[in-house]
Amino acid sequence: MIKVAVTGAAGRMGKANIEAIQMTENVELGAAIVEPTSTLIGADAGEMAGVGKLGVTIKGSLADAVDDFDVLIDFTAPEVTLQNVDFCVENGKQIVIGTTGLNDEQKAILQDRSSKAAIVFAPNMSVGVNLCFKLLEVAAQALGNDDYDIEVIEAHHRHKVDSPSGTALRMGEVVADALGRDLKECAVYGREGITGARPRGEIGFETIRAGDVVGDHTVLFATEGERIEITHKASNRLTFAKGAVRACKWLEGKKSGLFDMQDILGLK
Ligand SMILES: NC(=O)C1=CN([C@@H]2O[C@H](COP(=O)(O)OP(=O)(O)OC[C@H]3O[C@@H](n4cnc5c(N)ncnc54)[C@H](OP(=O)(O)O)[C@@H]3O)[C@@H](O)[C@H]2O)C=CC1
Numbered sequence: 001m002i003k004v005a006v007t008g009a010a011g012r013m014g015k016a017n018i019e020a021i022q023m024t025e026n027v028e029l030g031a032a033i034v035e036p037t038s039t040l041i042g043a044d045a046g047e048m049a050g051v052g053k054l055g056v057t058i059k060g061s062l063a064d065a066v067d068d069f070d071v072l073i074d075f076t077a078p079e080v081t082l083q084n085v086d087f088c089v090e091n092g093k094q095i096v097i098g099t100t101g102l103n104d105e106q107k108a109i110l111q112d113r114s115s116k117a118a119i120v121f122a123p124n125m126s127v128g129v130n131l132c133f134k135l136l137e138v139a140a141q142a143l144g145n146d147d148y149d150i151e152v153i154e155a156h157h158r159h160k161v162d163s164p165s166g167t168a169l170r171m172g173e174v175v176a177d178a179l180g181r182d183l184k185e186c187a188v189y190g191r192e193g194i195t196g197a198r199p200r201g202e203i204g205f206e207t208i209r210a211g212d213v214v215g216d217h218t219v220l221f222a223t224e225g226e227r228i229e230i231t232h233k234a235s236n237r238l239t240f241a242k243g244a245v246r247a248c249k250w251l252e253g254k255k256s257g258l259f260d261m262q263d264i265l266g267l268k
Protein backbone atom coordinates (compact mmCIF):
# COMPACT_ATOMS: atom_id res chain seq x y z
CA MET A 1 0.00 0.00 0.00
CA ILE A 2 1.39 3.42 -1.00
CA LYS A 3 0.85 6.05 1.67
CA VAL A 4 0.14 9.49 0.22
CA ALA A 5 0.23 12.90 1.91
CA VAL A 6 -1.73 15.84 0.50
CA THR A 7 -0.62 19.43 1.12
CA GLY A 8 -3.06 22.28 0.56
CA ALA A 9 -5.56 19.66 1.70
CA ALA A 10 -8.41 22.13 2.19
CA GLY A 11 -7.98 23.69 -1.25
CA ARG A 12 -10.03 22.89 -4.35
CA MET A 13 -7.47 20.39 -5.60
CA GLY A 14 -6.53 19.19 -2.11
CA LYS A 15 -10.06 17.90 -1.52
CA ALA A 16 -10.22 16.36 -5.00
CA ASN A 17 -6.89 14.61 -4.37
CA ILE A 18 -8.19 13.10 -1.13
CA GLU A 19 -11.30 11.87 -2.99
CA ALA A 20 -9.19 10.37 -5.79
CA ILE A 21 -6.95 8.58 -3.28
CA GLN A 22 -10.07 7.07 -1.69
CA MET A 23 -11.25 5.81 -5.10
CA THR A 24 -7.95 4.14 -6.02
CA GLU A 25 -6.71 0.65 -5.12
CA ASN A 26 -3.33 0.17 -3.42
CA VAL A 27 -3.03 3.79 -2.25
CA GLU A 28 -4.22 5.31 1.01
CA LEU A 29 -4.26 8.75 2.55
CA GLY A 30 -1.42 8.90 5.09
CA ALA A 31 -1.54 12.59 5.93
CA ALA A 32 -3.40 15.79 5.11
CA ILE A 33 -1.64 19.11 5.67
CA VAL A 34 -3.09 22.62 5.83
CA GLU A 35 -1.61 26.01 6.69
CA PRO A 36 -0.16 26.12 10.26
CA THR A 37 -2.75 28.73 11.31
CA SER A 38 -5.77 26.81 9.97
CA THR A 39 -8.73 26.08 12.25
CA LEU A 40 -9.04 22.71 10.44
CA ILE A 41 -6.02 21.23 12.27
CA GLY A 42 -7.24 18.26 14.31
CA ALA A 43 -10.32 17.65 12.16
CA ASP A 44 -10.81 14.46 10.14
CA ALA A 45 -9.40 14.81 6.58
CA GLY A 46 -12.10 12.64 5.00
CA GLU A 47 -14.92 14.59 6.59
CA MET A 48 -13.30 17.87 5.51
CA ALA A 49 -13.01 16.56 1.91
CA GLY A 50 -16.59 15.28 1.92
CA VAL A 51 -15.75 11.58 1.55
CA GLY A 52 -16.66 10.46 5.08
CA LYS A 53 -14.49 9.80 8.13
CA LEU A 54 -11.06 8.36 7.31
CA GLY A 55 -9.37 8.47 10.71
CA VAL A 56 -6.63 10.76 9.33
CA THR A 57 -6.24 13.87 11.46
CA ILE A 58 -5.39 17.09 9.61
CA LYS A 59 -1.95 18.46 10.55
CA GLY A 60 -0.36 21.90 10.27
CA SER A 61 3.06 20.88 8.91
CA LEU A 62 4.75 18.11 6.96
CA ALA A 63 7.19 17.65 9.84
CA ASP A 64 4.28 16.52 12.03
CA ALA A 65 3.48 13.81 9.45
CA VAL A 66 6.99 12.69 8.47
CA ASP A 67 6.40 9.02 9.38
CA ASP A 68 2.97 8.84 7.78
CA PHE A 69 3.65 8.88 4.01
CA ASP A 70 5.81 7.72 1.09
CA VAL A 71 4.81 10.27 -1.56
CA LEU A 72 3.45 13.81 -1.39
CA ILE A 73 0.84 15.33 -3.72
CA ASP A 74 1.27 19.12 -3.71
CA PHE A 75 -1.12 21.55 -5.42
CA THR A 76 -0.49 24.77 -3.49
CA ALA A 77 1.54 27.84 -4.53
CA PRO A 78 5.10 28.10 -5.94
CA GLU A 79 6.93 29.16 -2.75
CA VAL A 80 5.07 26.57 -0.66
CA THR A 81 5.75 23.85 -3.21
CA LEU A 82 9.50 24.55 -3.15
CA GLN A 83 9.59 24.39 0.66
CA ASN A 84 7.71 21.08 0.51
CA VAL A 85 10.10 19.72 -2.13
CA ASP A 86 13.07 20.47 0.15
CA PHE A 87 11.31 18.66 2.98
CA CYS A 88 10.77 15.63 0.71
CA VAL A 89 14.39 15.65 -0.46
CA GLU A 90 15.64 15.75 3.14
CA ASN A 91 13.30 12.97 4.23
CA GLY A 92 13.52 10.54 1.30
CA LYS A 93 9.98 11.11 -0.05
CA GLN A 94 8.72 11.19 -3.63
CA ILE A 95 6.61 14.14 -4.79
CA VAL A 96 3.90 14.84 -7.36
CA ILE A 97 3.54 18.56 -8.10
CA GLY A 98 0.54 20.15 -9.81
CA THR A 99 1.21 23.74 -8.76
CA THR A 100 1.44 26.20 -11.66
CA GLY A 101 2.88 29.71 -11.92
CA LEU A 102 6.51 28.74 -11.14
CA ASN A 103 9.05 31.10 -12.73
CA ASP A 104 12.19 29.92 -14.56
CA GLU A 105 14.32 30.16 -11.41
CA GLN A 106 11.84 28.08 -9.42
CA LYS A 107 11.69 25.47 -12.21
CA ALA A 108 15.50 25.31 -12.17
CA ILE A 109 15.39 24.56 -8.43
CA LEU A 110 13.04 21.62 -9.15
CA GLN A 111 15.45 20.35 -11.79
CA ASP A 112 18.29 20.55 -9.26
CA ARG A 113 16.34 18.77 -6.49
CA SER A 114 15.35 15.98 -8.89
CA SER A 115 18.91 14.60 -8.64
CA LYS A 116 18.05 13.68 -5.05
CA ALA A 117 14.33 12.81 -5.23
CA ALA A 118 11.84 11.45 -7.76
CA ILE A 119 9.53 14.28 -8.84
CA VAL A 120 6.55 14.39 -11.19
CA PHE A 121 5.79 18.01 -12.19
CA ALA A 122 2.99 18.68 -14.66
CA PRO A 123 0.80 21.73 -15.27
CA ASN A 124 -2.12 19.48 -16.08
CA MET A 125 -2.57 15.91 -14.84
CA SER A 126 -5.55 14.99 -17.04
CA VAL A 127 -5.18 12.30 -19.68
CA GLY A 128 -7.05 14.46 -22.20
CA VAL A 129 -4.80 17.51 -21.93
CA ASN A 130 -1.68 15.36 -22.20
CA LEU A 131 -3.10 13.75 -25.33
CA CYS A 132 -3.75 17.28 -26.64
CA PHE A 133 -0.06 18.12 -26.13
CA LYS A 134 0.76 15.24 -28.50
CA LEU A 135 -1.92 16.27 -31.00
CA LEU A 136 -0.58 19.83 -30.95
CA GLU A 137 2.92 18.65 -31.77
CA VAL A 138 1.59 16.69 -34.77
CA ALA A 139 -0.64 19.58 -35.89
CA ALA A 140 2.12 22.18 -35.67
CA GLN A 141 4.55 19.98 -37.61
CA ALA A 142 1.97 19.26 -40.30
CA LEU A 143 0.77 22.86 -40.67
CA GLY A 144 4.27 24.31 -40.64
CA ASN A 145 5.70 27.75 -39.98
CA ASP A 146 4.48 29.79 -42.92
CA ASP A 147 0.70 29.90 -43.25
CA TYR A 148 -1.07 29.39 -39.94
CA ASP A 149 -1.52 31.96 -37.16
CA ILE A 150 -1.50 30.33 -33.71
CA GLU A 151 -3.49 31.53 -30.70
CA VAL A 152 -3.90 29.84 -27.30
CA ILE A 153 -7.16 30.68 -25.52
CA GLU A 154 -7.89 29.58 -21.94
CA ALA A 155 -10.71 30.08 -19.44
CA HIS A 156 -10.69 29.40 -15.69
CA HIS A 157 -12.67 30.18 -12.55
CA ARG A 158 -12.53 33.59 -10.86
CA HIS A 159 -10.25 32.35 -8.03
CA LYS A 160 -7.29 31.41 -10.22
CA VAL A 161 -4.22 33.52 -9.38
CA ASP A 162 -1.80 32.80 -12.24
CA SER A 163 -2.19 33.79 -15.89
CA PRO A 164 -1.92 32.42 -18.49
CA SER A 165 -2.55 28.97 -17.05
CA GLY A 166 0.35 26.55 -16.77
CA THR A 167 -1.40 24.36 -19.33
CA ALA A 168 -1.74 27.20 -21.85
CA LEU A 169 1.95 28.03 -21.48
CA ARG A 170 2.90 24.37 -21.99
CA MET A 171 0.66 24.23 -25.08
CA GLY A 172 2.51 27.29 -26.41
CA GLU A 173 5.88 25.65 -25.66
CA VAL A 174 4.88 22.41 -27.41
CA VAL A 175 3.81 24.28 -30.56
CA ALA A 176 6.84 26.61 -30.51
CA ASP A 177 9.25 23.67 -30.07
CA ALA A 178 7.60 21.77 -32.93
CA LEU A 179 8.09 24.81 -35.17
CA GLY A 180 11.65 25.53 -34.04
CA ARG A 181 10.63 28.81 -32.40
CA ASP A 182 11.53 30.17 -28.95
CA LEU A 183 8.29 30.91 -27.06
CA LYS A 184 9.99 33.71 -25.11
CA GLU A 185 10.68 35.46 -28.44
CA CYS A 186 7.30 34.96 -30.11
CA ALA A 187 4.67 34.98 -27.32
CA VAL A 188 2.19 37.87 -27.13
CA TYR A 189 0.00 38.11 -24.02
CA GLY A 190 -3.31 39.89 -24.81
CA ARG A 191 -3.73 42.78 -27.24
CA GLU A 192 -5.15 46.28 -26.87
CA GLY A 193 -5.26 49.51 -28.89
CA ILE A 194 -3.88 50.07 -32.39
CA THR A 195 -1.73 46.98 -32.50
CA GLY A 196 -1.24 46.89 -36.28
CA ALA A 197 -1.68 43.87 -38.46
CA ARG A 198 -0.72 40.58 -36.89
CA PRO A 199 2.99 39.85 -37.40
CA ARG A 200 3.69 36.36 -38.72
CA GLY A 201 5.22 33.99 -36.23
CA GLU A 202 3.49 35.29 -33.11
CA ILE A 203 1.91 32.86 -30.66
CA GLY A 204 -0.89 34.77 -28.94
CA PHE A 205 -2.37 34.03 -25.50
CA GLU A 206 -5.84 35.10 -24.41
CA THR A 207 -7.09 34.60 -20.85
CA ILE A 208 -10.64 34.51 -19.51
CA ARG A 209 -11.34 34.47 -15.75
CA ALA A 210 -15.01 33.97 -14.89
CA GLY A 211 -17.32 32.17 -12.48
CA ASP A 212 -16.68 28.50 -11.85
CA VAL A 213 -15.02 27.39 -15.10
CA VAL A 214 -12.89 24.36 -14.15
CA GLY A 215 -10.47 24.71 -17.08
CA ASP A 216 -10.91 25.19 -20.85
CA HIS A 217 -8.05 25.34 -23.35
CA THR A 218 -8.14 25.85 -27.12
CA VAL A 219 -5.27 26.17 -29.56
CA LEU A 220 -6.37 27.81 -32.79
CA PHE A 221 -4.45 27.40 -36.05
CA ALA A 222 -5.94 29.85 -38.58
CA THR A 223 -5.12 30.72 -42.17
CA GLU A 224 -7.08 32.20 -45.07
CA GLY A 225 -9.74 29.63 -45.87
CA GLU A 226 -9.73 27.44 -42.76
CA ARG A 227 -9.31 27.16 -39.01
CA ILE A 228 -8.29 24.14 -36.96
CA GLU A 229 -9.05 24.13 -33.23
CA ILE A 230 -7.78 21.64 -30.66
CA THR A 231 -9.88 22.02 -27.52
CA HIS A 232 -9.95 20.43 -24.08
CA LYS A 233 -12.63 21.17 -21.47
CA ALA A 234 -12.37 19.86 -17.92
CA SER A 235 -15.75 19.49 -16.23
CA ASN A 236 -14.52 18.48 -12.77
CA ARG A 237 -11.30 18.46 -10.73
CA LEU A 238 -11.29 14.70 -10.22
CA THR A 239 -9.91 14.41 -13.74
CA PHE A 240 -6.72 16.16 -12.53
CA ALA A 241 -6.67 14.39 -9.16
CA LYS A 242 -6.93 10.91 -10.69
CA GLY A 243 -3.87 11.77 -12.79
CA ALA A 244 -1.96 12.87 -9.69
CA VAL A 245 -2.76 9.58 -7.92
CA ARG A 246 -1.77 7.62 -11.03
CA ALA A 247 1.56 9.49 -10.89
CA CYS A 248 2.05 8.40 -7.24
CA LYS A 249 1.70 4.75 -8.28
CA TRP A 250 4.00 5.22 -11.28
CA LEU A 251 6.73 6.66 -9.03
CA GLU A 252 6.95 3.46 -6.94
CA GLY A 253 10.58 2.37 -6.72
CA LYS A 254 11.98 5.52 -8.37
CA LYS A 255 14.69 7.29 -6.38
CA SER A 256 15.38 10.38 -8.49
CA GLY A 257 14.52 12.21 -11.71
CA LEU A 258 12.14 14.88 -13.00
CA PHE A 259 9.13 13.46 -14.88
CA ASP A 260 5.85 14.73 -16.27
CA MET A 261 2.51 13.17 -17.24
CA GLN A 262 3.79 12.46 -20.75
CA ASP A 263 6.25 10.01 -19.16
CA ILE A 264 3.51 8.36 -17.16
CA LEU A 265 1.12 8.04 -20.10
CA GLY A 266 3.83 6.82 -22.50
CA LEU A 267 3.29 9.81 -24.79
CA LYS A 268 6.96 10.78 -25.27
N1 LIG B 1 -1.56 20.29 -12.56
C1 LIG B 1 -2.91 20.23 -12.58
O1 LIG B 1 -3.51 19.28 -13.13
C2 LIG B 1 -3.68 21.30 -11.87
C3 LIG B 1 -3.02 22.31 -11.25
N2 LIG B 1 -3.69 23.22 -10.49
C4 LIG B 1 -2.87 24.17 -9.76
O2 LIG B 1 -2.87 23.78 -8.38
C5 LIG B 1 -2.68 24.93 -7.56
C6 LIG B 1 -3.77 24.98 -6.49
O3 LIG B 1 -5.02 25.18 -7.12
P1 LIG B 1 -6.39 25.19 -6.26
O4 LIG B 1 -6.50 23.91 -5.51
O5 LIG B 1 -7.45 25.58 -7.19
O6 LIG B 1 -6.09 26.40 -5.27
P2 LIG B 1 -6.63 26.64 -3.78
O7 LIG B 1 -6.34 28.06 -3.46
O8 LIG B 1 -8.01 26.12 -3.65
O9 LIG B 1 -5.69 25.69 -2.91
C7 LIG B 1 -4.33 25.99 -2.59
C8 LIG B 1 -4.06 25.46 -1.22
O10 LIG B 1 -2.72 25.75 -0.85
C9 LIG B 1 -2.73 26.17 0.51
N3 LIG B 1 -1.65 27.05 0.88
C10 LIG B 1 -1.39 28.28 0.40
N4 LIG B 1 -0.34 28.81 1.05
C11 LIG B 1 0.05 27.90 1.97
C12 LIG B 1 1.07 27.86 2.96
N5 LIG B 1 1.91 28.89 3.12
N6 LIG B 1 1.21 26.74 3.69
C13 LIG B 1 0.38 25.71 3.54
N7 LIG B 1 -0.63 25.68 2.63
C14 LIG B 1 -0.78 26.77 1.87
C15 LIG B 1 -4.02 26.91 0.65
O11 LIG B 1 -4.41 26.96 1.99
P3 LIG B 1 -5.50 28.05 2.48
O12 LIG B 1 -6.79 27.63 1.86
O13 LIG B 1 -5.48 27.89 3.95
O14 LIG B 1 -5.00 29.38 2.00
C16 LIG B 1 -4.97 26.09 -0.18
O15 LIG B 1 -5.58 25.09 0.57
C17 LIG B 1 -2.66 26.13 -8.52
O16 LIG B 1 -1.32 26.45 -8.84
C18 LIG B 1 -3.36 25.59 -9.76
O17 LIG B 1 -3.03 26.26 -10.94
C19 LIG B 1 -5.04 23.18 -10.36
C20 LIG B 1 -5.76 22.20 -10.98
C21 LIG B 1 -5.14 21.19 -11.81
Ligand SMILES: O=C(O)C1=N[C@H](C(=O)O)C[C@H](O)C1
Pocket (backbone or CB within 6 Å): 100, 123, 124, 156, 160, 164, 165, 166, 167, 168, 214, 215, 216
Ligand atom coordinates in the same frame (compact mmCIF):
# COMPACT_ATOMS: atom_id res chain seq x y z
O1 LIG C 1 -6.01 26.66 -11.38
C1 LIG C 1 -6.70 25.77 -11.93
O2 LIG C 1 -7.87 25.55 -11.60
C2 LIG C 1 -6.07 24.97 -12.98
N1 LIG C 1 -4.79 25.14 -13.19
C3 LIG C 1 -4.00 24.41 -14.10
C4 LIG C 1 -3.25 25.33 -15.05
O3 LIG C 1 -2.86 26.44 -14.65
O4 LIG C 1 -3.01 24.95 -16.19
C5 LIG C 1 -4.68 23.25 -14.76
C6 LIG C 1 -6.17 23.32 -14.87
O5 LIG C 1 -6.52 23.92 -16.08
C7 LIG C 1 -6.87 23.96 -13.69
